[in-house]
Amino acid sequence: MAAPVDLGEVSRHRTVRAAWLVVGFAAVALGGVGVVVPGLPTTVFFIIAAWAFSKSSPRFERWVLGLPGVGPMVRDHREGLGMPRRAKVLAITMIVVACTLSATLGFETWTPRLVVGLAGAVGVGWILLRVPTRETVLAARAR
Structure with missing residues (x-):
């Protein structure tokens, strides 16, 4: 442990x-x-x-x-290692799928669809830009 x-x-x-x-x-x-x-x-x-x-x-x-x-x-x-690349891809994929399904099947008007889409875009952007990729951090530390 x-x-x-x-x-x-x-x-x-x-x-x-x-x-x-x-x-x-x-x-x-x-x-x-x-x-x-x-x-x-x-x-x-x-x-x-x-x-x-x-x-x-x-x-x-x-x-x-x-x-x-x-x-x-x-x-x-x-330890500041962030997420493994595979986990980042899976997280981004799940955000896109969940937001797409929610926006298309869950709402009839454009306003909530836009809000869901923007929230998903913020989540994807955060993961891409703010969460380090474990493999990249380890490679940088090895140098």
């Missing part, structure tokens, strides 16, 4: 720790729903959960970091 990354101290106040635990478990719940609901992100919620648990419970932080499938992606994010 991976060791927690020091993202700050665990709060000394019991009520603050409890609040961070609630945030962490809410993020885990949303991430769990994202596993089965197309279009709802998964990894970002587990990144938030690990961050919240780093402020409240090192045990739950280790649990998130040790989850199969998601744990390695959360650790990669913390």
Whole structure:
């Protein structure tokens, strides 16, 4: 199991720790729903959960970091590695498919279709321009 990354101290106040635990478990719940609901992100919620648990419970932080499938992606994010190329392609494809289906089948007027299309374009742009590609980062570090 991976060791927690020091993202700050665990709060000394019991009520603050409890609040961070609630945030962490809410993020885990949303991430769990994202596993089965197309279009709802998964990894970002587990990144938030690990961050919240780093402020409240090192045990739950280790649990998130040790989850199969998601744990390695959360650790990669913390190390600044971004997303694997394959995951970026899949994420962009899912955004395009979900937005296209939503815009064409879910709405009859152009305004909501445009809003869905713009939201999808923002998501795709964010992934392309702001999220590093793991392979590119590793290649740059190897130099």
